Amino acid sequence: MAKLSKNTLAAHFIFTIFIVSALAENGSSFARTMDKKVLGMKKEKLSHFRLYWHDIVGGKNATAVPVVFPSRNSTTAFGMISVIDDPLTMGPELSSKMVGRAQGFYSSASQQEIGLLMAMNFAFMEGKYNGSTITILGRNTVFSKVREMPVIGGSGLFRFARGYVEARTHRFDPATGDAVVQYDCYVMHY
Numbered sequence: 001m002a003k004l005s006k007n008t009l010a011a012h013f014i015f016t017i018f019i020v021s022a023l024a025e026n027g028s029s030f031a032r033t034m035d036k037k038v039l040g041m042k043k044e045k046l047s048h049f050r051l052y053w054h055d056i057v058g059g060k061n062a063t064a065v066p067v068v069f070p071s072r073n074s075t076t077a078f079g080m081i082s083v084i085d086d087p088l089t090m091g092p093e094l095s096s097k098m099v100g101r102a103q104g105f106y107s108s109a110s111q112q113e114i115g116l117l118m119a120m121n122f123a124f125m126e127g128k129y130n131g132s133t134i135t136i137l138g139r140n141t142v143f144s145k146v147r148e149m150p151v152i153g154g155s156g157l158f159r160f161a162r163g164y165v166e167a168r169t170h171r172f173d174p175a176t177g178d179a180v181v182q183y184d185c186y187v188m189h190y
Contacts, residue, residue, distance in 0.1 A: 041160065041190040049185040051088045051122070052170065053102050057177035063087065070108060076115070077108040088122060092170045092180050100124040106140070116140040118149060122185070124156075132156030134187055136165055151187055163187040 056063040068081040088100040104120030118140045121133040133156065138149030147167040154161030163186045171180040 036190075039159075044188055044190055046163075047185075047187050047189065049183075049187070051090070051099065051183045051185065052092045052096070053167075053179075053181040053183055054087045054089065054094050055084065055179045055181070056086070057082075057179075059176075064106075067105075068107075074108075074111070076110055076113060078111045080108040082106055084120065088124075088183075092182070094180075097126070099126040100129075104136075109139070110141075114142050116142060122183075129157055132158050134158050134161050134163075134185065140167060142169070151185065154187070154189065158187060158189045161187050161189040 054063065063086045064082045064084045066080060066082045068079060070077040070080040083105045084102060086102040087094065087098050088102055089096040089098050091097070101123050102120045103123055104118070106116045106118045106120070109115055109117040116139070119137050121135050123133045124130060132154065134151050134154040136149050137152050140147045140149060145168065149165050149167065151161055151163040151165060165186070166184045168182045168184075169179060170182045173179070
């Protein structure tokens with residue numbers, strides 16, 4: 001095997017760097033820096049929404065359906081998973097104006113307390129935000145007075161959203177399991 005001179009190695013190295021740079025500039029790279037204005041992103045703002053989440057567990061019009069049942073002998077329903085399509089209304093009564101739906105699932109994820117993993121989209125169906133969503137993913141200890149969960153994203157007018165929600169139980173019926181929860185949503189978006 002022939003030994004290459006330092007000059008030959010340096011020239012080869014410079015040529016390789018040149019080729020890699022040229023390929024990256026010609027779009028062969030999978031990522032690039034963009035100006036946020038290209039996506040229509042203007043000034044970021046903070047919005048607050050107060051919504052009421054209606055989780056109807058029983059009856060013929062249930063909006064929460066268990067798809068995985070809890071492990072036996074669990075006092076916390078550990079392992080249970082329910083899929084939801086819950087109405088979101090402007091007031092605490094189900095008859096108040098519906099502005100969207102909470103769609104996703106919750107799972108009992110604690111063996112020590114009633115603690116849920118919530119993964120849901122608030123899909124708005126009214127007014128300016130019609131067709132837009134915010135995505136919530138977090139821990140919900142349902143018997144705590146106030147529970148905080150992060151907003152991890154969104155779509156439509158909530159593209160690039162971030163923030164948090166505070167959940168407060170407005171009403172809970174232990175006989176049926178039905179609940180009405182007030183959600184205060186604080187969302188940063190463009």
